[in-house]
Amino acid sequence: MSAVPGTFEIAYKVPRRRHPVLAFAVQQPLGAAGLAIIVLMLAAAALAKWVSPYDPLAVDYGGILAPPSWQHVLGTDNFGRDVFSRIIFGSQTALSVGFLSSLGGCTLGAIIGVASAYFGGKTDMIVQRFMDVILAFPIIVLALAVVGLMGKNVVFGIDWNLIIAIGLPMVPRVARVVRSSALAVREMPYIDAARTAGFSHARIIFRHIVPNVVAPYLIMLTASVGQAILLEASLSFLGLGVTEPTPAWGLMLSGSAIDFYQQAPWMIVFPGVAISLAVFAFNLFGDSLRDWLDPRIKI
Amino acid sequence: MLRYIVHRILLMIPTLFGVAILVFGMLRLMGGDPVEVMMRGDGGNVSQAVIEQERVRLGLDRPIYVQFGKWLGGMATGDFGVSMWTGKPVSQEIASRLQLSLQVAVMATVLAVLIAIPLGTLSALYKDTWIDQVIRVISIGGLAVPSFWLGMIIILVLLSYFHWHPPITFTPFLENPRENLAQLIWPALAVGYRYSAVATRMMRSTLLEVLQEDYIRTARAKGVYERLVVVRHALSNAMLPVVTVIGLEFAFLIGGLVVTEQVFNLNGIGKLFVQAVARSDFTMIQSLVLLIAAFFILINFAIDLMYAWLDPRIRYR
Numbered sequence: 001m002s003a004v005p006g007t008f009e010i011a012y013k014v015p016r017r018r019h020p021v022l023a024f025a026v027q028q029p030l031g032a033a034g035l036a037i038i039v040l041m042l043a044a045a046a047l048a049k050w051v052s053p054y055d056p057l058a059v060d061y062g063g064i065l066a067p068p069s070w071q072h073v074l075g076t077d078n079f080g081r082d083v084f085s086r087i088i089f090g091s092q093t094a095l096s097v098g099f100l101s102s103l104g105g106c107t108l109g110a111i112i113g114v115a116s117a118y119f120g121g122k123t124d125m126i127v128q129r130f131m132d133v134i135l136a137f138p139i140i141v142l143a144l145a146v147v148g149l150m151g152k153n154v155v156f157g158i159d160w161n162l163i164i165a166i167g168l169p170m171v172p173r174v175a176r177v178v179r180s181s182a183l184a185v186r187e188m189p190y191i192d193a194a195r196t197a198g199f200s201h202a203r204i205i206f207r208h209i210v211p212n213v214v215a216p217y218l219i220m221l222t223a224s225v226g227q228a229i230l231l232e233a234s235l236s237f238l239g240l241g242v243t244e245p246t247p248a249w250g251l252m253l254s255g256s257a258i259d260f261y262q263q264a265p266w267m268i269v270f271p272g273v274a275i276s277l278a279v280f281a282f283n284l285f286g287d288s289l290r291d292w293l294d295p296r297i298k299i
Numbered sequence: 300m301l302r303y304i305v306h307r308i309l310l311m312i313p314t315l316f317g318v319a320i321l322v323f324g325m326l327r328l329m330g331g332d333p334v335e336v337m338m339r340g341d342g343g344n345v346s347q348a349v350i351e352q353e354r355v356r357l358g359l360d361r362p363i364y365v366q367f368g369k370w371l372g373g374m375a376t377g378d379f380g381v382s383m384w385t386g387k388p389v390s391q392e393i394a395s396r397l398q399l400s401l402q403v404a405v406m407a408t409v410l411a412v413l414i415a416i417p418l419g420t421l422s423a424l425y426k427d428t429w430i431d432q433v434i435r436v437i438s439i440g441g442l443a444v445p446s447f448w449l450g451m452i453i454i455l456v457l458l459s460y461f462h463w464h465p466p467i468t469f470t471p472f473l474e475n476p477r478e479n480l481a482q483l484i485w486p487a488l489a490v491g492y493r494y495s496a497v498a499t500r501m502m503r504s505t506l507l508e509v510l511q512e513d514y515i516r517t518a519r520a521k522g523v524y525e526r527l528v529v530v531r532h533a534l535s536n537a538m539l540p541v542v543t544v545i546g547l548e549f550a551f552l553i554g555g556l557v558v559t560e561q562v563f564n565l566n567g568i569g570k571l572f573v574q575a576v577a578r579s580d581f582t583m584i585q586s587l588v589l590l591i592a593a594f595f596i597l598i599n600f601a602i603d604l605m606y607a608w609l610d611p612r613i614r615y616r
Contacts (some may be wrong), residue, residue, distance in 0.1 A: 272449075
């Protein structure tokens with residue numbers, strides 16, 4: 001250290017090249033913890049058949065409302081079904097509904113956002129007013145209305161109308177965020193250059209604008225999965241989402257669970273812990289992903 | 300200012316009109332048949348003629364635009380129509396439940412603000428200490444815990460340790476304020492937790508930002524008491540985004556209310572709405588959705604107006 005008066009040293013560290021996942025884990029430990037929980041849940045969902053000790057649908061009237069023990073880690077419900085196994089299988093429902101609805105809702109939102117920003121003018125104005133209309137509905141009211149109106153439409157064991165109901169409220173929210181990012185990109189000189197070169201709208205949008213709005217899209221997507229899981233649980237709890245006998249966390253809390261408050265509190269406590277933990281993990285991961293990719297984006 | 304207010308109110312009309320068209324169109328094009336649900340829902344054997352007759356009575360046989368026109372025209376004179384399920388006027392059904400839901404919503408908001416402002420301030424002032432860590436974990440948890448489950452846990456705890464069970468009948472505030480508050484404080488807490496969590500996070504981050512400002516340093520350099528610096532200089536400037544978030548989160552508050560009312564067995568707007576959806580009660584659904592949307596838009600408008608009051612630099616034209 002040479003201490004020459006009036007000068008100062010610039011501490012320059014050559015950044016070490018790390019694997020991106022490792023770099024994320026080091027810089028965002030909380031986000032990494034969220035990611036770890038998500039990976040764990042994905043594994044549980046994928047390997048549910050082998051991981052869960054019991055069949056989630058197997059009814060055992062000899063062992064109803066059994067408290068947690070070595071045999072039934074989280075106890076049994078009023079049909080003698082193993083709560084732990086039902087929670088593991090419930091992760092399949094939560095994750096599939098969460099991912100599919102977020103993917104659909106956020107992708108549609110991103111397309112609308114980019115198109116609205118790129119074409120601007122009247123198109124933008126009309127699209128934005130339409131988005132305002134959807135935004136005027138509180139989320140659960142919109143989802144409930146869609147579920148109530150469209151009924152069920154089960155293909156491959158998944159209720160696609162439920163996916164639409166959960167994904168739809170995301171569309172205007174994502175569209176707004178992506179639009180503001182795309183508006184900034186639109187003013188860049190390279191877009192003008194592409195236009196001057198006579199490229200088609202489609203090429204400019206997909207080659208020049210879309211790559212620049214991937215960050216907000218990904219951030220909104222992860223944040224949405226948590227919200228989608230929460231919404232699915234609420235709808236199932238109300239009896240308007242996933243229906244019996246499919247194991248779903250919200251469904252485990254609905255109906256008769258209320259009658260067993262005192263007899264079997266484990267029936268109420270553990271499914272709620274599962275919901276909270278899942279949403280918590282996606283929120284942590286989404287938050288950290290934002291800090292890491294682009295801290296200016298407001299979710 | 301007046302021009303701005305009038306302009307905003309006029310802008311609300313097309314949005315609400317869009318909401319009306321959307322909900323009405325969706326109901327008529329995709330919705331089930333309320334008459335079928337009502338008469339055959341429980342497997343009852345009802346002849347087609349009776350069903351047709353009922354349809355005519357409810358006006359469901361008329362073209363969609365006629366039905367829509369009738370509904371809009373009715374609303375202009377304050378007549379929301381009659382419930383297709385109970386046969387009572389929709390406005391009467393809503394009015395009898397509005398007090399309860401509104402009270403829980405207001406209590407939840409007050410609770411959230413009362414919790415969020417001190418917690419957020421503490422968290423920012425003691426940044427990166429254990430106080431901050433604890434508060435942050437509490438507030439991140441608030442975003443993840445479903446309000447209806449929190450309500451169940453609250454009941455579970457009250458039941459196990461205090462042998463208190465949520466009463467079956469609702470006591471209006473004017474009748475017995477103590478009883479009423481004791482009944483509604485728990486649902487308000489269950490719904491308000493998420494609310495306070497969001498506001499706490501916002502409070503913390505804006506206060507941290509504001510504390511970096513030059514005028515804070517100037518105030519400290521002048522020798523102003525630290526408490527005065529925080530309250531007078533920092534807090535008053537950090538309130539703006541917090542107020543915004545409270546407005547935006549109102550959508551979640553209503554959502555939480557819809558589900559939490561079931562848990563606490565409260566006969567409010569949320570329960571009415573869930574019932575209406577389950578019964579395909581068209582007139583009830585469309586009126587409730589429009590009402591909630593209007594309320595939501597008005598809240599956000601009120602918040603915009605509050606900005607001007609909180610921050611005198613903002614002038615609306």
